[in-house]
Amino acid sequence: MTDVLVLGGTGWLSGRIAERWADAGASVTCLARGGRPAPYGTTLAPADRDASAPYDQVSGRDWDEVVDISSNPVHVAAAVDALGGRAKHWTYISTVSVYAANDRPGEDESAELLAPLGPDDEADYGRAKAAAEASVRVGLGHRAAVVRPGLIVGPGDPTDRFGYWVGRFALAADGDVLVPPGHGLGAQVIDVDDLADFVAAIGRERWTGVANAVGDPLPLDALLREAATAAGFAGRQRSADAGWLAEHGVAYWMGPRSLPLWLPADMPGFWTRSNAVYRLLGGRLRPIGETLRRTLDDERSRGLDRDRRAGLSRPDELALLAQLA
Structure with a gap:
């Protein structure tokens, strides 16, 4: 059986990703604070990522897939440190907001990124995600997929x-x-259910690389x-x-x-990012x-x-x- 750990798993997108894995017959654990129930068919591992040693209860076993959606670079770096050595594949959900420029239409995943957020810098969503991506790349190397959605929409x-x-x-x-x-x-835009399907699919295939998950x-x-x-x-x-x-x-x-x-x-570049990689990988756009x-x-x-x-x-x-x- 495939063992999947979703860091979160009780939120809007992360919950749908956990559901996709559970529907596919995986054993799914959702590590979350516990204020909301975990999706049906999954197991909740209550933990606060701001607390000390939040990964102790899940770090003693191997994981076929780990999914992280956090925009807190400290949380992401700590998760990579604690779990990266036990994960066969890791999917990090980033954002197109990591790109440095939005004035050039049609750019792809090779476009320049923002400087990663430093520990003493003022909060910035795009730079925080860029810092989180950097931790995943350094800690996981060729075992990681980075997905950069645009505006996620839907029920x-x-x-x-x-x-x-x-x-x-x-x-x-x-x-x-x-x-x-x-x-x-x-x-x-991208429908939340299309995105969840895509994240689970590349996890099953253990695809590695970077993909803009955006609509046309x-x-x-x-x-x-x-x-x-x-x-x-x-x-x-x-x-x-x-x-x-x-x-x-x-x-x-x-x-x-x-x-x-x-x-x-x-800002024409913000709404014209290339989705060629997403489409080549079979990503759906309803x-x-x-x-x-x-x-x-x-x-x-x-x-x-x-x-x-x-x-x-x-x-x-x-x-x-x-x-x-």
Whole structure:
């Protein structure tokens, strides 16, 4: 039987990866704090990675596969030190945010990376992931795969970014919706279940190397049209330019009072990363309409008018629309 250790395994993506391995008949252990249940068919090994010796209960055996998703480089380095010698293969889930530049379209995995985050540096997500990658490369060498996803989307998304649009179009029904300027902008997303399938597949094959796990580039206005169609939206999309949105305190990309997925115009590289390696390895990219429909079902179950981690509240949006000439 294949023995798999998922460092985490109770979160959104890590839980799906653990499920994929369990469904394939592996013996799966999830090392996590224990605030959430481990997926059905897996075993929880309660541990706090901030505590001393968190890997003691899992470091005394061999593992066919270890999966780590942490963005804390200290945690990743400690895991590699404690478990690297007992792992036949290691998969680290990184991010396309490790790349140093976002102004050059179409770059692949060989593009320059950010300088790794040092112990005394101010927190930075991309540099933290770059530091974690470096620990994996040094400690595991040719036994490791590094997967760099772009924006992960789909049912259960805790960031509230991608689901904002299909959810907002459904909530607005035949009313107006405020959208960012779409010309020359775009998005590159991957369904969480496609990504989980890919991570388990390369683990089974013990593939080593680096792969951008990203979807095909999609113009932002086309994505919004797809979202509106999936939601049965019958109203108007009213676009505001970047200057107007900035003047009215609307942020890019994520977080409160933002228009999610909207990027500055000088970042074409962020949404046009090459996915050639992912495709050559058999990575699936389901149609965006399918992901949108699945996401809408999830949005409805969670409440279309709930407080969100990203986007505008509906009352705030309506107030902005009233000011838009």
